Amino acid sequence: xxxxAYMKVCFGDIDNAGIVYYPRFVHYFHLALEEFFSAxxxxxxxxxxxxHCLGFPTVRLETDFKKRLRYGDCLAVExxxxxxxxxxxxxxxxxxxxHEAEEVVAEGCNITVCVNLKTFQKMxxxxxxxxxxxxxxxxxxxxxxxxxxxxxxx
Numbered sequence: 001x002x003x004x005a006y007m008k009v010c011f012g013d014i015d016n017a018g019i020v021y022y023p024r025f026v027h028y029f030h031l032a033l034e035e036f037f038s039a040x041x042x043x044x045x046x047x048x049x050x051x052h053c054l055g056f057p058t059v060r061l062e063t064d065f066k067k068r069l070r071y072g073d074c075l076a077v078e079x080x081x082x083x084x085x086x087x088x089x090x091x092x093x094x095x096x097x098x099h100e101a102e103e104v105v106a107e108g109c110n111i112t113v114c115v116n117l118k119t120f121q122k123m124x125x126x127x128x129x130x131x132x133x134x135x136x137x138x139x140x141x142x143x144x145x146x147x148x149x150x151x152x153x154x
Contacts, residue, residue, distance in 0.1 A: 005032035032077035
């Protein structure tokens with residue numbers, strides 16, 4: 001299963017229509033990504049930037065909006081790694097409203113390129129690649145286990 005970051009829609013996230021202003025979803029993606037680094041890789045995102053001088057500028061972004069979010073809604077943002085390139089990472093996101101039944105309200109992805117922040121040279125250090133690959137394998141394994149449990153129950 002993918003990492004989930006939990007948050008609540010704040011008043012500053014909504015527009016005059018009373019729903020979440022669409023660019024805020026990209027902000028939710030990034031907040032979840034920062035939490036992912038700490039929770040899953042044991043590496044605070046600020047440490048990655050400051051101490052390791054690594055950044056992840058986005059070079060491509062897509063989002064599909066399915067339902068509205070309103071002020072006060074509780075949500076979970078799932079973070080997946082859908083592709084790991086030589087220097088790029090494709091991140092997949094699913095925004096779920098946490099209510100009586102979970103409801104997918106948006107899905108998105110972005111492609112980031114790992115760069116040295118001093119030189120802006122593209123690079124993905126081996127130690128970081130290893131951590132990202134381990135997370136990918138963990139998600140795959142957990143999804144397979146969940147699928148097998150569901151199949152046995154049917």
